[in-house]
Amino acid sequence: MIGFIGGSGIYEALPLNDVREEEVTTPYGDPSAPVTVGEFGDTGTEVAFLPRHGEDHQRSPTNLPYKANIYALKQLGVERILASNAVGSLKEDLPPQTLVVPDQIFDRTKHRDSTFFGDGVVVHQPFADPYCPHMVEHLHESAEDATDAETQEGGTYVCIEGPQYSTRAESEFYKAQGWDLVGMTAIPEAKLAREAEMCYATVAGVTDYDVWKEDSEVTLEEVLENAAANETAIKRTVEHAIETLPDERDCDCGHSLEGTVNTPTEAIPEETRERVDVLLGDYL
Template sequence: MIGFIGGSGIYEALPLNDVRTVGVETPYGDPSAPVTVGEFGDTGTEVAFLPRHGPKHQRSPTNLPYRANIYALKELGVERILASNAVGSLREDLPPQTLVVPNQIFDRTKHRTSTFFDEGLVVHMPFADPYCPHMVDHLHESAEQATHAETEKGGTYVCIEGPQYSSRAESEFYRDQGWDVVGMTAIPEAKLAREAEMCYATVAGVTDYDVWKADSEVTLEEVLDNAAENEEAIKETVEHAIETLPEERDCDCGSALAGTVNTPTEAIPDEARERVEPLVGDYL
């Protein structure tokens, strides 16, 4: 099963057959919405769709149930996640309506729990390459082949807290660091997907120039207008990616937890072990 997490502007599932809605209970509360599950076209591939902000965009980036979302997809049997994000551009040559498939993240968030393993056991997860490299390649190839949009492979997504946009000083600072796009939802989603041993990559649709550009200042109206323009290209990208995704995973994401558990098994409380059993049980 493949998971698709839709960001701003993506609130409905891809064309699916035999659709069912699944409510998943998790130790971390309810996910953003019940998960829509169905078969994609005639490929035989099952897809689980989850709108990140809820079906009507009711949830703020900081307070999203990230852990519940990833845990729910894991419980359903998802091994690979394709995601989408709306982002601001930090480069003149990445105008609105460009699709970017980043390969790095810089975390500027302050108030989010970014791990499943925060009580009862300690896991130190490598995160040098936050997106699955093979999924990055595949998603970018899909964007180039399936759409007429300008595309960019690689680059750094700086994740800010939100829901406010950047100050001018912050926007200029991000540019001075050489970062490429700015958004509010890559973290902790990417970290949690890695802890759940899922492949994870995102296609980010540029909606604005943040606030660094002299003749442009980001507004909600601009973001929504360009997110709507990006919607079709993002869906075409994800559909092509699902259709052509190799059956086998050719990466290390599926064994990411190997060697990362720092707490002796006998010292892990039963409650903590039960909570994370679907994630790390094979290693205890």
């Protein structure tokens, strides 16, 4: 099963057959919405779709149930997640309606719980490459093959807390670092997907130039207008990626927790062990 987490502007699931809604309850609460599951075309591939912000965009980036979302997809059997994000551009040559598949993240969030673990179990997991490199390559190739949009493979997504957009000083600082995109939802989603040993990559649709650019003021109207224009290209990208995704994973994501648990099994409280069994069961 492949997961698709849709961001701003992507509120409808992909064209699926034999659709059902899965009401999933997790130890971390309920996900943003019921998960829509169905068979993608005649491929035989099951896809689980989850709107990140809820069905009517009711949830703010800081308060999204990130842990419940990832855990729910893990419970359903998802091994690989494709995502979409609406982002601002930090570079002149990445104008609105460009599609970027980033390969790096800089975390500027302040108020988010970014791990499944704790409460008696300590896990130190490598995160040097926050997106699955094979999925990044595949998703970019799909964008190139399936759309007429300008695209870029690789780049750094700086994730801010929000829900406010950047100050001008912040925007100019991010640009001066050579980073590419600014958004609000890459973290902790990418961290949690890695902790769940799931491949994860996103196609980011540029909606604005943030506020570093002279005479540029980010408005919700501009963001929504360009997000709507990006929607078709993002859906085509994701559909092509699903259709052409290899059956087997060719990466290390599926055993990324190996050797990362720093707490002896016998020292972990029983309640904690039960909560993280879906994630850590093979290692405890």
